[in-house]
Amino acid sequence: xxxxxxxxxxxxxxxxxxxxxxxxxxxxxxxxxxxxxxxxxxxxxxxxxxxxxxxxxxxxxxxxxxxxxxxxxxxxxxxxxxxxxxxxxxxxxxxxxxxxxxxxxxxxxxxxxxxxxxxxxxxxxxxxxxxxxxxxxxxxxxxxxxxxxxxxxxxxxxxxxxxxxxxxxxxxxxxxxxxxxxxxxxxxxxxxxxxxxxxxxxxxxxxxxxxxxxxxxxxxxxxxxxxxxxxxxxxxxxxxxxxxxxxxxxxxxxxxxxxxxxxxxxxxxxxxxxxxxxxxxxxxxxxxxxxxxxxxxxxxxxxxxxxxxxxxxxxxxxxxxxxxxxxxxxxxxxxxxxxxxxxxxxxxxxxxxxxxxxxxxxxxxxxxxxxxxxxxxxxxxxxxxxxxxxxxxxxxxxxxxxxxxxxxxxxxxxxxxxxxxxxxxxxxxxxxxxxxxxxxxxxxxxxxx
Amino acid sequence: xxxxxxxxxxxxxxxxxxxxxxxxxxxxxxxxxxxxxxxxxxxxxxxxxxxxxxxxxxxxxxxxxxxxxxxxxxxxxxxxxxxxxxxxxxxxxxxxxxxxxxxxxxxxxxxxxxxxxxxxxxxxxxxxxxxxxxxxxxxxxxxxxxxxxxxxxxxxxxxxxxxxxxxxxxxxxxxxxxxxxxxxxxxxxxxxxxxxxxxxxxxxxxxxxxxxxxxxxxxxxxxxxxxxxxxxxxxxxxxxxxxxxxxxxxxxxxx
Ligand SMILES: Nc1ncnc2c1ncn2[C@@H]1O[C@H](COP(=O)(O)OP(=O)(O)O)[C@@H](O)[C@H]1O
Ligand SMILES: [Mg+2]
Numbered sequence: 001x002x003x004x005x006x007x008x009x010x011x012x013x014x015x016x017x018x019x020x021x022x023x024x025x026x027x028x029x030x031x032x033x034x035x036x037x038x039x040x041x042x043x044x045x046x047x048x049x050x051x052x053x054x055x056x057x058x059x060x061x062x063x064x065x066x067x068x069x070x071x072x073x074x075x076x077x078x079x080x081x082x083x084x085x086x087x088x089x090x091x092x093x094x095x096x097x098x099x100x101x102x103x104x105x106x107x108x109x110x111x112x113x114x115x116x117x118x119x120x121x122x123x124x125x126x127x128x129x130x131x132x133x134x135x136x137x138x139x140x141x142x143x144x145x146x147x148x149x150x151x152x153x154x155x156x157x158x159x160x161x162x163x164x165x166x167x168x169x170x171x172x173x174x175x176x177x178x179x180x181x182x183x184x185x186x187x188x189x190x191x192x193x194x195x196x197x198x199x200x201x202x203x204x205x206x207x208x209x210x211x212x213x214x215x216x217x218x219x220x221x222x223x224x225x226x227x228x229x230x231x232x233x234x235x236x237x238x239x240x241x242x243x244x245x246x247x248x249x250x251x252x253x254x255x256x257x258x259x260x261x262x263x264x265x266x267x268x269x270x271x272x273x274x275x276x277x278x279x280x281x282x283x284x285x286x287x288x289x290x291x292x293x294x295x296x297x298x299x300x301x302x303x304x305x306x307x308x309x310x311x312x313x314x315x316x317x318x319x320x321x322x323x324x325x326x327x328x329x330x331x332x333x334x335x336x337x338x339x340x341x342x343x344x345x346x347x348x349x350x351x352x353x354x355x356x357x358x359x360x361x362x363x364x365x366x367x368x369x370x371x372x373x374x375x376x377x378x379x380x381x382x383x384x385x386x387x388x389x390x391x392x393x394x395x396x397x398x399x400x401x402x403x404x405x406x407x408x409x410x411x412x413x414x415x416x417x418x419x420x421x422x423x424x425x426x427x428x429x430x431x432x433x434x435x436x437x438x439x440x441x442x443x444x445x446x447x448x449x
Numbered sequence: 450x451x452x453x454x455x456x457x458x459x460x461x462x463x464x465x466x467x468x469x470x471x472x473x474x475x476x477x478x479x480x481x482x483x484x485x486x487x488x489x490x491x492x493x494x495x496x497x498x499x500x501x502x503x504x505x506x507x508x509x510x511x512x513x514x515x516x517x518x519x520x521x522x523x524x525x526x527x528x529x530x531x532x533x534x535x536x537x538x539x540x541x542x543x544x545x546x547x548x549x550x551x552x553x554x555x556x557x558x559x560x561x562x563x564x565x566x567x568x569x570x571x572x573x574x575x576x577x578x579x580x581x582x583x584x585x586x587x588x589x590x591x592x593x594x595x596x597x598x599x600x601x602x603x604x605x606x607x608x609x610x611x612x613x614x615x616x617x618x619x620x621x622x623x624x625x626x627x628x629x630x631x632x633x634x635x636x637x638x639x640x641x642x643x644x645x646x647x648x649x650x651x652x653x654x655x656x657x658x659x660x661x662x663x664x665x666x667x668x669x670x671x672x673x674x675x676x677x678x679x680x681x682x683x684x685x686x687x688x689x690x691x692x693x694x695x696x697x698x699x700x701x702x703x704x
Contacts, residue, residue, distance in 0.1 A: 395500070397539050403497050404551040404607065405525035405558070414550065418541025418590075 007049060008069045009192060009223070016072035016160060017041050030140040039146040041159035050152045059338045059370040060309045065251050065278050068221055073109050073191040074162040087186045088216055094245065095182045095212035100431040102180040102210065109185055110163040110195030110226075118180075124173025124205070130164035130196055139166065142198045142229070151282065154255040157227035161196035164226075167209070171202035171233070178208040178239075178429065185215035185222045185250060192223040199229070201236045208239040210432060213254075215276070217247030228256040232264040234289070239428055241269045245439065246276035248304070255282040262289040268296050269427060270310065271436055274303035274332075274443050284313040287321045287349075298327035299423045299436075301416070301443060302335030302367070309338035314356075316349040316379075323353070328423050329360040330416050331367035341386070342374040349379045356386040361419050363393065363412075413444035450475045450646050451496075451516075451615055456507035458495045465491045467671035468507070473615065476643045480657055480682060481650045483668035484690045489650045490534050492668065493619045497531040498524050512614065525551075526558035530613035532604035534620045534650075539591040544603070545573065547591050548610050555611060576609040580636035597624035605636050616640075617648045622656040634659030654686040667693055 017037075020026050026034060049066060050057040087108045096104070104117040105127070112129045121127065133139045143161075148154040169175060185193055201207045215222055224246075232238050246252060258266050272279050285294050294314060302308045314323045329337045343354045360369045373386040393415060401411035417424075417437050427433045451473040458466040465488045473479050483489055495502045496509065498521035509516040516524060539547075553563050564572065577584060582602055592600050601621050608616055618637070622630055637647065637660050649660060657665070657679060665681040666673045667690070674693055675681065 394537075396537050399499055399521060400533070400537055400539065401542075401547070401551075402521040403525055403531055403533075404547070404611065405522050405555040406547075406551050407522050407554055408520075410550055410554065411522075414542050414547065415539070418539055421541030 007066045009066055010048065012070055012072055012192070013156065013160070014045070020160060020162070028135045030137060030144070032144045033134065033140050036144045036146040037159050040148065040155045043148070044152065044155045044159055047150065047152045047155060054150070054152075056150070056311060056340070059336075060280060060307060062251075062278065062280075065223070068190050070190045070192045070221070070223060072160070073187065073193045074111070087184045091184050091186070091214045091216060092182055095214045095243075097180065097210070097431055097435045100178070100180065100210075100429060100435070102178045104180045104182065105165075106182045106184060107165060107195065109187070109191070109193045110183075112165055118177070122173075122175060122177075124170040125175050125179075125207070126168040126170075128166040128168075130166055130198070131162060133166035133198070134161075142166070142200065142231075143196070145229070151255055153225045153253045153280075154227050154257075154282070157194045157196055157225050157255070161194050161227065164195040164197045166197070167199040167207070169199075169201045169205040169207050169236075172204050173202065174206040175208070178210050180210045180212070183211060183213045183224075183226075185213070185224050185246065187216075187220055187222055188218075190221045192225065194225045194227070197226070197228040198231070199238075200231045201233060201238050203233045204235040205233070206237045208428065210241040210243065213242070213244045213246055213252060215246040215250040217249055219249070221249050221251070223251045224253070226252075226254045228254070230256065230258045230266070232258065232260045232266050234262040235264060236261070237265040239267045241427065241432060242271065243436070243439075244270075244272045244276065244279055246279075248275060248277055250276040251278040252276050253278075253280045256284065258283075258285045258294075260285065260287050260289065260292040260294065263291045265293045266295075267426075269423070270296075270298045271439075272298075272300040272302075272308050272310075273439055274301060274306060277305065278307050280309045280311070282311045282313075284315065285323065286315045287317055287323070290318040290320045292318075292321045294321070294323040295426070296323070296325040296327070297423045297426050299329070299420050300327070300337060301330045301332070301420075301440060302337050303332040303443065304335060305333075306335045307338070308335070309340075311338075311340045311342075313342045313344065314354060316343070316345040316352045316354060318346075318348060319350045319352070321349065321352055323355070325356040326423060327358045328420060329358070329369060330419065331360065331362045331364070331369055333364050334366040335364075336367070337369040337371075339369070339371045339388075340374065341372070342376070343384060343386070345375075345377040345379050345382055345384065347378040350381045352379060352382040352384065354382070354384045358388045359419075360390045361392070361416070362390055409444060413441045416440055416444055450512055452510045454508050456492075456495070456509060457505045458491065458502050459505060460491070460502050464505075465671055466495065469668070469672050471666065471673060473646050473648060475614070475646055477664065478641065478647045478649065478660060478662045480662040480665045480679075481648060481668050481673075482652065482665065482682065482685055487668045488671045489668050490619055493531055493534075493617050493648075493650060496524075496617060497521060497529065522554070523558075525611075525613075526555050528614035530608055530611060530616045532601075532608060532616065532618045532621050534623075536592050536600040536604055538593045538595070540593045542591045544589055544591050545587050548573070548607065551607075552610060573610065576606060579639055580605045580609050581632045582606040598626065598629045601625055602629065602633060605633050609636060609640060612640075614645045615648070616645070617650070619650045620652065621649075622651050622653060630656065631659060654682045657682045669693055
């Protein structure tokens with residue numbers, strides 16, 4: 001058993017689990033869910049927090065982020081009573097996307113007040129806080145997955161989650177307007193927040209979700225360890241945008257598992273901008289049935305001493321599935337980027353088409369990127385490709401722009417936007433594209449090389 | 450407007466301009482001709498401020514200011530424009546956004562208020578018409594997938610939009626068919642005024658039939674070796690550049 005007594009958070013987590021088990025909160029959950037929590041917790045105690053000796057964390061040393069004391073957020077909250085804490089409204093304004101017609105809801109440290117802006121929700125979509133959903137016998141099964149492999153943080157979340165958002169879309173329902181979920185993380189003391197979200201998008205249903213992650217900056221440190229499970233049923237279509245614009249002092253770890261059924265479509269666009277000192281995204285697409293289509297797009301813009309790590313997995317389990325992945329990175333100042341893209345093609349998964357590309361623009365001499373594609377192919381009739389590049393600004397392009405009167409900072413912003421264009425142009429809503437481009441431009445003058 | 454005195458410049462340790470003198474006044478059109486590799490594009494690059502060129506001697510004054518002291522964007526904002534011999538493609542930067550940014554920064558430098566969207570659009574329409582530039586190309590990524598001729602015409606469109614006081618056209622005519630050449634020349638002629646000036650770098654006398662220069666210079670071996678009026682261009686067309694080399698060599702032996 002890994003005891004990590006040197007890490008105060010480890011002890012806090014152990015105490016937190018005991019409190020949760022003792023409190024009435026977990027008592028009202030199904031016995032299967034409680035068993036799943038116990039399994040997950042036992043596993044986490046074995047795994048501990050990851051170190052660079054773990055293959056998946058080789059380039060991402062989180063040691064320096066585990067030194068402070070942290071309190072566990074949400075553990076003592078009473079059953080079924082989601083309490084949304086007070087939060088700076090400016091954070092929501094920052095996350096709001098101008099001119100986007102959407103349903104907007106705000107989660108504060110994983111808790112949702114029940115309010116939706118942008119009109120009543122249409123028929124066919126149901127939103128529920130996880131605080132309630134986990135105690136609902138009809139929904140409990142969605143939280144009972146106990147096996148998270150060697151995913152340290154997902155395991156920890158599965159043991160200790162108390163809140164989050166449950167989204168269900170009825171079979172055949174096409175939700176026209178996107179849902180904009182704003183995750184606010186805020187606290188006046190150091191906390192570990194562990195929201196868990198579950199989406200179930202029914203057969204032939206359509207859903208578009210934009211998630212923004214913002215946090216308050218201050219002297220307090222926030223660890224947000226989120227876990228999302230996205231179930232895309234047969235013939236369903238899901239469009240999913242994640243925009244991470246958190247403040248310094250925030251450490252974001254986000255595990256997402258997507259399960260795709262027959263002929264379903266899932267698009268993910270993950271944007272990570274300067275701010276949070278650590279961002280680790282684990283995005284895993286499990287193609288559990290045939291004829292699915294999956295697009296994973298990512299753009300990370302790292303500045304300061306930020307560490308942004310994107311680990312993706314596309315797990316081709318069945319034949320005739322198509323997956324395409326494009327991640328682009330811009331590394332400024334003293335930042336570090338990590339990209340690890342694994343494509344696994346099972347023996348059964350004949351006629352797989354799997355493509356992956358990772359391109360990086362390293363702008364400062366002190367910035368680094370570790371890019372690693374991993375292909376494991378056990379089927380013989382497949383088309384797979386991958387590529388990875390690391391480059392600098394084109395001097396020619398910079399000179400051309402400057403020769404037209406454009407200052408160096410603006411010229412660089414234009415070129416970074418242009419580099420990002422392959423990703424941003426894939427976005428479904430022009431308002432989101434404009435918002436992202438503005439975010440990128442906004443961060444360039446500050447974060448010049 | 451532009452006074453170049455004894456300009457020496459090189460690249461990667463190789464001396465290319467070797468004591469070049471040239472004066473251009475407002476309202477004038479100067480043609481610079483010369484053999485391949487003579488240093489014509491190098492001169493244009495040095496004037497526009499390309500970083501990899503090193504000026505080792507001489508001075509350049511532009512509208513009374515020290516040009517060599519300015520970074521490329523300041524030169525452009527002061528009114529210098531280079532139509533590139535080989536305009537590059539920048540995928541992902543839209544032509545129109547690029548021009549909006551450029552014009553915005555130039556106007557801000559001159560303490561002029563920014564144009565609003567409507568005014569900008571009107572200006573862009575007017576200039577497109579002036580240089581007969583396809584509206585479809587305006588909204589595309591900068592030069593991406595443009596034909597050689599379209600790229601050159603885009604340079605002239607940008608010139609028309611930015612209204613510089615001194616324009617340097619580096620072999621804008623090469624790669625243009627006769628119709629495109631006529632359109633580009635017509636555009637330039639319309640833009641000519643008492644207040645601005647042009648330096649037209651070309652290989653062929655052909656362009657100079659459309660844009661009639663006030664002066665023609667021959668650049669060879671890093672210097673202006675001969676200057677004259679438009680008749681000189683005809684003479685060069687007939688005799689090539691070799692006779693100049695001989696003349697120059699004699700000159701060199703005399704010195
Ligand atoms: N980037 C460079 N590095 C080294 N030599 C160069 C470079 N660019 C141009 N030159 C050299 O400088 C000389 C002048 O070139 P250029 O100015 O392009 O001539 P022109 O435009 O008159 O044909 C040529 O000998 C050319 O090879
Ligand atoms: Mg040339």
